[in-house]
Amino acid sequence: MTGWIVVVPVKPAARGKSRLDVPGVVRTELVRAIALDTIAAAHACALVEQVVVVSDDGDLVLAALDIPGLRFVPETEPRGLNAAVSSGFAGFEGRPRAALLGDLPALRADDLEAALTAAGAVDRGVVADAEGAGSTLVTASAGLEWASAFGEGSFARHVSLGCTPLAVPDASTLRRDVDTAAQLRAAAELGLGPRTRQVIGSAFDV
Template identity: 60%
Template sequence: MTEPASSGAVRWAVVIPVKPAAVGKSRLADGLPGGVDRAALARAIALDTIAAAAQAAGVDEVVVVTADDEVDAAASALARVRVVRETEPKGLDAAVAAGVATVEAPGRGRAALLGDLPALAPEDLADALERGASVERGVVADSEGTGSTLVTAVPGVPWLSAFGVDSFARHRAQNFVALDVPADSTLRRDVDTAAHLAEAAVLGVGSRTAAALGVVPAVIPPSGASESLA
């Protein structure tokens, strides 16, 4: 087995798969206030996630895998971000694997981060990656404890991921170590529904997401789904 790197010694490439906005975040359509474009919001959420990841300590590059032209153009303009075009989307694991395959530095750790974390704070990602440096493969659960928002592999460990329904349990069954990030970490609040978005807004969403919503994020209450976003 590969000896895990010492904590904090690993530099990382973070791969973020982003679905085309036309089909991404379809569950957000229910509960959004009038005038909010779901596709534009989906792109904003992804770009806020990408920007935060690129600012995290320990991250050398962010690899965005997408077929969305607008995400491609906007992400390519960000420092430390590289885009891999996905010509035929085949699911999250395939997209992540395609991104990981382009990471050329053999001594670099690899991580896959979901692109739906609009409140992500760079320091929360940096903290999780530092924890991931001490295990071969790590995983961070979402706020509900069923999904996975981040998976990691240190240098020399073959890449593996199992995103999808109940992904946290499936990652754990494949010997991923649950990374002990705080329960209130912004890394855990992914957004699939209007209720999730309201909770993320209380944490403080990024500027793109706030602009797409057309509101001051801090005034959105954390519960009540459609009523809270009306």
């Protein structure tokens, strides 16, 4: 099968994750590190042919230059997460596509590979977050019009769009997104990516 095109939309760190407050840690640096670890894990996935990062965070783009082969699409004005994802897929309509949220600091490439393998058997797929209400990954097979409905309570909306819930284990790192310090601690129990570990240091025991 043709490799997957994975779009990772990333808000500028200054605007992202306002609830992620870890004492002694600069939030913008943490948010950027989480996104970079997510992007690196996607790039390392054997089924992924191209990772497209949609963002207007110039510091993130510079920091990501050590991850080879990324494609960057500037988001010149904030139009919302779903519009950002759609812009990243321009030119890839005939390929299998996946939108991956950029807040998965514990993501492992093999967990993403397992989900994309399952997604290859359905027209549209979705992975629920750890709480079951949100979505961390949405997929569409080659040739289908892209559709996504990220935002609060997105899992049910994605199912209503025709996405098949993918059988991803509860303990999968793909389900552990992070909006709060408590969720970051839960992700740390799965093993954080190197950039996130470096930023949080000894802020809490990981």
